[in-house]
Amino acid sequence: MLGFASRFMGPLLLVVVAVTAAAAPSEVHHRQRRIAVIGGGISGTFVTKYLAEYDNNAIKNSCLIDEIVVFDVSLPPPGLFDSEDNNNNNVEVEENTYIPSSSSDPRPPNWQGSRVSSITLNDGPVVELGGSIIYNGNKLVGNMMDGDPTFLQRMPPMDGDNNDDDNNNNSPRGFGIYHGNQTWLINTARLHTMLLVPSFVSSILESFTVLWRYGYDLLRMKRAVTQAVQKFDMIYVALNDTEHESTYFNSPMDIWRMMGLDVLTTVTYHDLLDRLGLYRDSTLELISNNHTAIAGGSTNGSPSSSSSNINHYWDWRKWIPGMGCLRSELLSGVSINTYNQDLNQMNGLVGLVSFVPVGNELFQVKGGNHRLMESALRQAQLSYDMSSSCSDGNNNEGYLPSSRRRINRQRGRITTVVSSKDSMELFEDNKSLGKFNIVILAAPLQQCRINFLIQSPMGLDETLLHTMPLSGIKDNVDKSEVEERSPSSSSSSMTDNEYGHHSFASSLPASATVKYTSVVTTVISNATVNKTHFGLLENDPFPRSVLVSERGKALEGITTLTILSNGLIKTFSSETLDMEKRNILFGQYHIVEYEQIWGGGGEYGQYGGATPSFDGGRNSESLPFLLYDGAKHWGQSDGPALYYVNAIESAVAAIEISAIGAKATSKLVARRLGLIIPNINSHDEL
Numbered sequence: 017m018l019g020f021a022s023r024f025m026g027p028l029l030l031v032v033v034a035v036t037a038a039a040a041p042s043e044v045h046h047r048q049r050r051i052a053v054i055g056g057g058i059s060g061t062f063v064t065k066y067l068a069e070y071d072n073n074a075i076k077n078s079c080l081i082d083e084i085v086v087f088d089v090s091l092p093p094p095g096l097f098d099s100e101d102n103n104n105n106n107v108e109v110e111e112n113t114y115i116p117s118s119s120s121d122p123r124p125p126n127w128q129g130s131r132v133s134s135i136t137l138n139d140g141p142v143v144e145l146g147g148s149i150i151y152n153g154n155k156l157v158g159n160m161m162d163g164d165p166t167f168l169q170r171m172p173p174m175d176g177d178n179n180d181d182d183n184n185n186n187s188p189r190g191f192g193i194y195h196g197n198q199t200w201l202i203n204t205a206r207l208h209t210m211l212l213v214p215s216f217v218s219s220i221l222e223s224f225t226v227l228w229r230y231g232y233d234l235l236r237m238k239r240a241v242t243q244a245v246q247k248f249d250m251i252y253v254a255l256n257d258t259e260h261e262s263t264y265f266n267s268p269m270d271i272w273r274m275m276g277l278d279v280l281t282t283v284t285y286h287d288l289l290d291r292l293g294l295y296r297d298s299t300l301e302l303i304s305n306n307h308t309a310i311a312g313g314s315t316n317g318s319p320s321s322s323s324s325n326i327n328h329y330w331d332w333r334k335w336i337p338g339m340g341c342l343r344s345e346l347l348s349g350v351s352i353n354t355y356n357q358d359l360n361q362m363n364g365l366v367g368l369v370s371f372v373p374v375g376n377e378l379f380q381v382k383g384g385n386h387r388l389m390e391s392a393l394r395q396a397q398l399s400y401d402m403s404s405s406c407s408d409g410n411n412n413e414g415y416l417p418s419s420r421r422r423i424n425r426q427r428g429r430i431t432t433v434v435s436s437k438d439s440m441e442l443f444e445d446n447k448s449l450g451k452f453n454i455v456i457l458a459a460p461l462q463q464c465r466i467n468f469l470i471q472s473p474m475g476l477d478e479t480l481l482h483t484m485p486l487s488g489i490k491d492n493v494d495k496s497e498v499e500e501r502s503p504s505s506s507s508s509s510m511t512d513n514e515y516g517h518h519s520f521a522s523s524l525p526a527s528a529t530v531k532y533t534s535v536v537t538t539v540i541s542n543a544t545v546n547k548t549h550f551g552l553l554e555n556d557p558f559p560r561s562v563l564v565s566e567r568g569k570a571l572e573g574i575t576t577l578t579i580l581s582n583g584l585i586k587t588f589s590s591e592t593l594d595m596e597k598r599n600i601l602f603g604q605y606h607i608v609e610y611e612q613i614w615g616g617g618g619e620y621g622q623y624g625g626a627t628p629s630f631d632g633g634r635n636s637e638s639l640p641f642l643l644y645d646g647a648k649h650w651g652q653s654d655g656p657a658l659y660y661v662n663a664i665e666s667a668v669a670a671i672e673i674s675a676i677g678a679k680a681t682s683k684l685v686a687r688r689l690g691l692i693i694p695n696i697n698s699h700d701e702l
């Protein structure tokens with residue numbers, strides 16, 4: 017049988033790069049494994065922690081991992097191990113770039129950095145710019161908290177609506193859904209300002225108001241979410257299992273399939289809600305073909321739900337005082353808030369996930385959610401320090417500080433990864449950052465700006481590099497089949513090998529090329545909300561959290577407004593809020609403390625964004641977690657490999673989902689290294 021290498025002879029896309037590597041700083045030693053993690057966000061730091069644990073818990077081969085280096089374009093948070101050459105390895109930070117000195121994660125210009133990032137304002141409050149709210153049922157994040165309880169402490173979310181700390185003062189409470197043009201679909205703020213009513217009573221009143229408004233639909237939705245969460249929770253059992261082969265997931269779709277939730281990833285949220293029988297008031301929505309009628313409106317042109325099953329039978333509800341439509345109000349508002357996508361753009365699974373936090377216990381990390389990442393790396397190193405077999409033998413008692421650090425966080429902008437037969441070499445421009453056995457990409461492929469290349473499998477000329485076939489190779493296919501599949505696709509190039517076999521690099525699925533949605537986070541202090549602009553009287557209370565309907569978003573330009581404390585406001589919007597807009601909303605004396613653009617326009621906007629465009633489930637097909645297998649490619653048992661944690665984001669994106677991707681990937685890597693071995697005799701289904 018021909019080896020894979022000899023079959024894959026034709027250059028997929030011949031590239032000769034000027035990678036004139038000086039001697040690599042560290043060579044790969046026999047059986048000492050070096051792992052590079054590209055990306056120091058939740059995915060990258062969690063995968064590091066899980067791998068360190070597997071290495072330390074392994075019965076055989078323990079401490080097989082010589083070093084894990086986490087590379088990120090951003091500086092490591094202060095106090096976190098920062099490798100010695102960081103100073104020489106700096107990414108230029110432009111002068112005049114506003115980076116608050118207290119930011120946990122100063123970002124170099126043109127790079128958005130980790131999507132979990134917090135700033136500490138001068139007068140003390142910590143504000144989350146990206147991922148802020150964590151649901152208490154998120155077990156992997158919960159375990160991370162429990163692993164470092166002196167460093168990580170839960171606190172009620174500043175951004176949410178359930179912060180009871182300030183019941184006794186005049187802080188705004190309640191939530192509203194703003195429909196634009198001075199109209200509210202629901203506004204519970206007033207319930208919280210009734211005299212002589214204790215706060216727990218006002219909370220109960222709020223629950224009754226919401227239940228009355230949305231009635232049976234709310235209960236149906238809760239039931240669907242509860243069922244989905246029960247299925248979802250199976251993942252935790254599966255991820256902790258190393259015995260059964262079936263718990264090693266090759267791709268995110270394997271995970272959703274195991275839970276029985278895969279179908280939900282491929283339908284629009286609207287279609288799912290139709291199936292759940294939820295009443296839809298389409299007069300509250302912007303259907304894509306008439307959205308241009310509203311100035312500034314945009315539904316990103318996504319097609320309307322294919323379903324025509326809009327349940328007019330229940331339309332009577334809107335004529336009864338206080339009743340409304342859960343689907344077109346609250347579900348739509350929550351989708352816009354969490355993913356900046358409407359119900360046609362969301363897929364069914366991400367829709368349900370977005371609703372899980374509603375009415376449930378939520379938390380943030382005291383001091384900022386970015387501490388999760390710091391703690392993950394601390395805990396990874398601690399695994400080695402605490403291990404008697406992994407410390408370097410200088411000390412025999414209880415706590416055994418390792419004489420050297422196995423976990424490093426290095427500032428570096430990876431621009432090229434070149435795989436040879438034995439290793440993968442990382443480059444920042446043409447400077448080598450080392451050779452590694454395994455590289456784990458922990459950033460979205462479309463955001464990382466990396467050239468993934470392989471040396472010629474023939475090994476004739478090391479400077480002759482091919483594009484790494486990230487989506488795999490299809491071989492022995494008929495030329496006409498290729499042409500039929502992608503007549504003009506540049507990402508699918510046809511080649512013949514010397515035996516006349518046809519092979520081509522498969523096209524990347526849409527999830528690996530689709531743009532991420534843009535969100536702008538603006539933190540504003542000294543703000544006075546212009547209540548009359550929102551159709552309220554000066555004396556009316558303003559709700560703490562404001563969601564928007566599709567029309568509200570189109571007319572107002574914001575997707576969420578949260579009053580963090582008196583005068584301190586955080587908004588999410590699709591685009592930057594200009595001064596005129598901010599003056600209208602928050603008065604002329606407001607101060608912009610920070611503006612973080614996730615994606616958006618501009619030269620580099622395409623490399624950023626908050627969460628993938630789910631396109632109603634059309635982008636749910638993902639890449640596998642193992643993107644490139646050098647061993648298979650070169651036809652040898654022990655070769656380099658490239659893994660991809662963020663494949664998991666194709667159908668759902670959230671902090672816990674990144675943690676799940678990290679755990680699933682780390683299991684595959686640990687199995688490859690022999691740190692964990694499934695029991696081939698164990699045929700039991702989970």
Ligand SMILES: Cc1cc2nc3c(=O)[nH]c(=O)nc-3n(C[C@H](O)[C@H](O)[C@H](O)COP(=O)(O)OP(=O)(O)OC[C@H]3O[C@@H](n4cnc5c(N)ncnc54)[C@H](O)[C@@H]3O)c2cc1C
Nearest residue numbers: 055057058059089129130131147148149430459626670671
């Ligand atoms: C505005 C906003 C609000 C959100 N709200 C919530 C929420 O309330 N709850 C929730 O659960 N989730 C929320 N999310 C989603 C959540 O933050 C993300 O799903 C999660 O943080 C993704 O983590 P990650 O590590 O996979 O990716 P990222 O955080 O994007 O990390 C990737 C890292 O890789 C680095 N990197 C990229 N390319 C390179 C390179 N070439 N070389 C070196 N380093 C590189 C980047 O600097 C970055 O630090 C929100 C996201 C945003 C933007």
